[in-house]
Amino acid sequence: EAQVTQNPRYLITVTGKKLTVTCSQNMNHEYMSWYRQDPGLGLRQIYYSMNVEVTDKGDVPEGYKVSRKEKRNFPLILESPSPNQTSLYFCASSLKGGQHEQYFGPGTRLTVT
Amino acid sequence: QKEVEQDPGPLSVPEGAIVSLNCTYSNSAFQYFMWYRQYSRKGPELLMYTYSSGNKEDGRFTAQVDKSSKYISLFIRDSQPSDSATYLCAMSGYLNFGNEKLTFGTGTRLTIIP
Numbered sequence: 132e133a134q135v136t137q138n139p140r141y142l143i144t145v146t147g148k149k150l151t152v153t154c155s156q157n158m159n160h161e162y163m164s165w166y167r168q169d170p171g172l173g174l175r176q177i178y179y180s181m182n183v184e185v186t187d188k189g190d191v192p193e194g195y196k197v198s199r200k201e202k203r204n205f206p207l208i209l210e211s212p213s214p215n216q217t218s219l220y221f222c223a224s225s226l227k228g229g230q231h232e233q234y235f236g237p238g239t240r241l242t243v244t
Numbered sequence: 245q246k247e248v249e250q251d252p253g254p255l256s257v258p259e260g261a262i263v264s265l266n267c268t269y270s271n272s273a274f275q276y277f278m279w280y281r282q283y284s285r286k287g288p289e290l291l292m293y294t295y296s297s298g299n300k301e302d303g304r305f306t307a308q309v310d311k312s313s314k315y316i317s318l319f320i321r322d323s324q325p326s327d328s329a330t331y332l333c334a335m336s337g338y339l340n341f342g343n344e345k346l347t348f349g350t351g352t353r354l355t356i357i358p
Contacts, residue, residue: 164345170350171350173349173351174332174346176346179345189345231346235289236287237285237287238285238286238287
């Protein structure tokens with residue numbers, strides 16, 4: 132089944148404790164992206180990757196890091212999480228950059244206390 | 245001012261009613277207009293997309309774009325309880341030029357009452 136998977140689905144952590152949210156797609160997509168979804172603000176892009184070893188900032192990259200060492204994986208790293216990073220996070224992929232159809236993962240709900 | 249404005253609702257209508265969901269936008273460079281549907285505890289999934297102005301129909305769903313008014317709509321006919329979800333409009337400029345990111349509305353939560 133073609134899909135985007137994220138882990139963990141739910142995470143509660145404390146300020147400053149480094150964490151990684153994994154994202155994997157099995158569709159051989161070149162483009163992958165991370166979004167956060169907050170009430171009243173909608174989906175905002177954090178980082179994106181056009182292909183392996185090619186990443187760039189989206190609209191709200193502060194406090195986040197990403198890497199793309201393999202085509203299928205695109206982990207999101209929070210080196211020192213803060214409470215304002217409490218949010219619902221989605222990973223998405225598409226065949227190439229600039230595609231209108233992006234396939235989203237199921238989401239990771241992160242709470243930072 | 246946000247680039248894309250969408251009434252968050254919530255919107256509740258009886259089963260069988262016609263539903264109208266709308267977004268307005270300010271960026272005249274937007275050329276591609278999409279509607280994503282997001283069920284509770286799920287990621288968004290593409291429902292429909294249109295290019296430039298005009299209408300597009302797919303079953304019970306019709307997407308309409310009026311670029312002169314910077315206004316897009318999604319109509320759902322014969323609404324069903326399974327249509328209950330959050331509907332997100334999304335827009336983009338010229339695609340296939342790299343990271344032509346999607347700019348999303350905040351979403352409208354829709355409930356169809358049996």
